[in-house]
Amino acid sequence: MLTQFGMSIPLIAAPMSGGPTTPAMVSAATQAGGLGLLAAGYKTVEAIEAEIKTVRAAGIPFGVNVFAPNPLPVDPNDYHAYAAIIQREADQFGLTLPPEPIEDTDKFDEKIALLVDDPVPMVSFTFGIPPGTVIAALRQAGSVVVQTVTTAEEAAQARDAGVDMLAVQAAVAGGHSGTLTPRRPLTPVPLVDLVEQIVATVGLPVLAAGGLATPGAVADVMRAGAAAAVVGTVLLRATESGASATHQAALTNPARTETVLTHAFTGRPARGLRNAFIDAHEAEAPLGYPALHYLTTSLRKAAAAAGKPDYVHLWAGTGYRHATAEATSDILGRLASDL
Structure with missing residues (x-):
């Protein structure tokens, strides 16, 4: 299913809301042979519309991540x-x-209306599984629909709701957990184990996310059956990152x-x-x-x-010490070096 995106390396730049993900990072990730996703969370519809226009002008595939209501x-x-x-x-x-x-609801309905009227190649959801009617409308518009899940049970729910792919997120991931049950403590299952379990039982392509900051870690999840690896924290200090200087400095502070x-x-x-x-x-x-x-x-x-x-x-996954101050393309190229 990822073949339509023309990826030469199976790496996706995670949609990091609150500033870190920029249109420049999305474009750089796709131009490096991977894929970038814009982060619609916390933004106005007008702001995400402008970001879509910016990336689309580069003539490359990309995606948009939306926070689905899960009050x-x-x-x-x-x-x-x-x-x-x-x-x-x-x-x-x-x-x-x-x-x-x-x-x-973070303007959920308005953002869906935008993405149905002006479709993008991929739409992913985090926090909640949207109604089946929303998933169907986006697929009808030509978008590949991805759901963030954290357990095999959630993966089965997402499959039954009609999504195309799963972003399987381990508890070591930086930033918000995509858990559908945020009142319950997260279960710390190793990402490789989680990917193997979901690939074997759910039957949808899996994008693996959480703590992937080295070439070896990326290779491990690919061997486990992932269609691609999603990386976020390792890009926080990238040239194209919009993370604050305070956040970026903390990642290298030996006291942290x-x-x-x-x-x-x-x-x-x-x-x-x-x-x-x-x-x-x-x-x-x-x-x-x-x-x-x-x-x-x-x-x-x-x-x-x-x-x-x-x-x-200071959102960060467990691989934060591997975040480097260099171009997104160089970071992704290195992460793909063991494949």
Whole structure:
């Protein structure tokens, strides 16, 4: 199914929302023989439309990743208690945080309407499985539809919903987990084992994601039956990366010695470099997405701009030490060197 994308190396640049993935990174990944996906999460419809136009002008295949609604409502009392604590952190930046929970769908319906009216070669979903009518409409428009899953059970659900391919994500992946059940602890199954299990039981092509930062790791998942490997963290310091300077610097800071799963920043499990914010708030943070995401957004942006990494969501997978400051094409070429 990936043959239609003309890939000469089985590598996909992960759609990293919040800034790291840029149209330049998407274009560079595809021009290097792989494939790039734009990240529609947290963007306006107009912004993603403009990014699609930019990449399309290069005349290359690409994809778009969309957050599918899978609400994780926050208890209002828990939100108010946590907001009062986080406001004290925000005071140093002169910020006023949202006093009430903000619950929305990240403009899901509008983004789907755009992608049906102006189709792109690939559309992938994360967080939730969209309705079958949405999947069918995108496929009818000519898009290959991919669903992010984290277990064999989720993979079977996605297959039954009618998707074409699966992005199988291990718990070691950086950024948000695509788990469909964010209230349950993530199960740390090695990616190779997860890929083998899903390839054997579900019968759809698999894109393997999570902790893939070396040529050997990429080769291992390909041998396990993956159709391609998805890499994200290893591209955070790439020439084309839009990650903040604060985030990029933290990846090389010898004092940042581990990644941890946290819901303190967004109310949904995500993996990042351990920092003071996580240490201070993980135990008291409620679950609740996107309410906690909106609660902490302005604080995180202000801290990144001020060069204060201990208040920033330093999303990173376990292979973060392999992130290098060079062109996306060079990084992908090296990752494909053992194939």
